[in-house]
Amino acid sequence: MWYDRNASSARSIRMSFCLYISCLSLLCMLVWVSPAIAQVMDRDIGSAPSLLVSKPLPRHASHKTSVPPFSQPEAIVTTSLSKWLRKWGINFLLDSTNEFAGAITPPTRGSTPGFRNYRQGASNAGQYAMQLDVDWEKLAGVRGFATHMVMIGRYGTTANRMFGDWLNHASEVYGGGGNVAVHLVYVYGEETLFGGRLVIAAGRMSEISDFAASPLFCNFQNGSFCGRPKGITDTNFAAGYPAATWGFRVRGRPARSIYVQTGLYPIEDGIYQVYQHRTGFKFNGANIIGYAVPVETAWEPMFMDGALPGHYKIGAQLFSTPQRDNYFDINGAPYAVSGRAQKQHGASWSTWVMLDQRLLQYHTKDTGLTALAGAIYNDPHTSLRNYLVYAALLNRGYFRSRPYDTMGVAFTYTKIAQGVSASESALLERGAVAPNHATGIQRSAMVLELNYAVHVMSGVIFTPVFEYYIHPNAQANLRNAALLGLRVHIQLM
Known part of the structure; x- marks a missing residue:
């Protein structure tokens, strides 16, 4: 919901702020009375693929050939039926995320339109999600x-x-969820061979x-960081959650702590647009305009006998579809001056370097300071x-x-091109x-986020958040x- 800065709007903003303070008060009460049971924010639905790639092979x-264990986060409801289903290889998860x-x-x-x-106000956005894994x-x-398979529904602004x-x-x-009750994110099959040394997957992915993924990114709320640093999907041709395309991926582990992976993903025009992917169930491929080929390798050391895990990855991807030049026209002059059509490039590319490393371990295995x-x-x-650069610290379990x-x-x-x-x-x-909706010249932007994720009870996390935008939309004006x-x-389950 949007609020104007008139009298009625001001009251609404004050009410929203009071609601925020009330939630914090309730949160503090729950923290005081609730025992801690293990759950962390990077175990939500959608993180399963990056969780899997972040795990090196066991020591011995x-x-x-076998199926790796599925993710099983703690939940509010744990029934004998879900345990029975998992015994037979069926993993069903259901969660909800709401962000104010x-x-x-x-x-x-x-004075311009x-x-x-522009308004001063508040907004609310949310997602409910379902994950179904089957061990055949x-x-x-x-x-x-x-x-x-993952399906979601999204709402709000x-x-x-x-x-x-x-x-x-x-x-x-x-965004990206189609603004419908049910949106298919992905559904694919995966074959794991030789104890995880070779993994092949294909389907809607x-x-x-x-690629360029980490389960740690979504410990944050702002979109420059979660669910991936935003620069990686700059072209709108890389399929990022909750969008998917037909795809094929192969991953090999030549050593316990090293993997190399690549894949082939058809580029579908309008992948993030409602007119093409409102529900995610459009499979005919009539809008395929090219192919994306990513390559990534990583070293995943486990220092101090596994107490300090790390992930160091480097990757690149090539897009084979034509894209417009951001400055020159078809004759090599500035298109903004000449008014002629922009020059077309037959291909484009993106590269990345990413790392995370736990620096300290506190009281238990899952606690510590990670950079x-x-x-x-x-x-x-x-x-x-x-280009985009990022840095973050996660301090988990500091208080005993x-x-x-x-x-x-x-x-x-x-940094804008x-x-x-x-x-x-x-x-x-x-x-x-x-x-780009610019009302001034775009040059650079910075986003800072501070948060504290409180484990309230089994399956429930409340996270107060502070965000600060420097040069919104990369505009100094x-x-x-x-x-x-x-x-x-x-x-939920």
């Missing part, structure tokens, strides 16, 4: 074969657009759930985000009495409309924006 792994965010700073004012639409080895005797930002959502669960850092560099001639609470701080810096900035400058000078938020994750 066999060569037996409200601006505590006023937006930039101006873009500025007149247990169910039908098919050695090493499993199938995976995001607060960042109220103050003019279109680069990084304040609520990551907003989210490429960025396997994350990385960089994404895109083709400067076709991209909007030329709260071993499953997590404190987090994350920072991202986004030079051609985009130059083109917008020329367009705005002659009074034309700039791309927009005021910085501060937001307070609350994220609630409930694992």
Whole structure:
């Protein structure tokens, strides 16, 4: 819901803020009376593929062909039926995530239509999700074969657009879900051979759930970081959750702590648009316009006898579909000046380096201080985000009495491609409309998030959030924006 800054709007904002304070008060009461039972935010539905790739082989792994264990997060409801289903290889999960965010700073004012639409207000966005994994080895005797499916529904809106930002959502669960009751995210089959040394998968897949992925990213709420650093899907041709395309992926582990993987993913035009993928059930492939080929390798050491795990990965992807140049026209002149059609490139690319390392371990196996850092560099001639760098710290279980609470701080810096900035400058000078919803020249943006994830009870996490946008939409002419938020994750079963 959007709120205008008139008298009625001001009352609504105050009510939202009071609701936020009330939730925090309730949260504190629950923390005081509730025992801690293990659950962390990076175990929600959608993280299963990245959780699997983040696990190196056991120390004395066999060569037996078998299905790896499915993710089984703690839940509010644990029934004898679910235990019986898992015994036969059927893993059914159901969860809900709700994200509230409200601006505590006023937006930039101006006389142009873009500025007149800016508001100070609050928003709410949410997602409910279902995951179904089937171990066909247990169910039908098919050695090493499993199938995976996720379906979601999404609702609400995001607060960042109220103050003019279109680069990084304040609520990551907003968008991409089709605005329908049921949206198919992915469904695919996976064969695990030789004790996990070779894994082959095919079907409707989210490429960025396997490549440039980490289950740690969604310990944060803002979209520049969760569910992947935003620069990796800059072209809209890389299939990131909750979007999917037909795909094929193969992963090999030549050593216990090293993997190499690649794949082939058809590029579907309009993958994030409602007109093509409203429900996710459009399978005919009539809108395929090219192919994406990612390659990634990683080293996954386990220092101090496994107490300090780390992940160090490097990767790249090639897009074979034509893309427009962000500066030159078909004759090699600035398109923003000439008015002619933009130059077409036959292909483009993206690269990334990502790492995370636990630096300290506290009282138990899953506690400690973990550092994350990385960089994404895109083709400067076709991209909007030329590069993005990020850094974060996750401090889990620092307080002995709260071993499953997590404190987090994350920072991202986004640099807009030079051609985009130059083109917008020329367009705005002659009074034309700039791309990317820009009301000024886009150059760089920064997003900071601080949060504290409180494990309230089995299957329930409340996370108060503070977000700060520096140069929203990468525009220096927009005021910085501060937001307070609350994220609630409930694992139902």
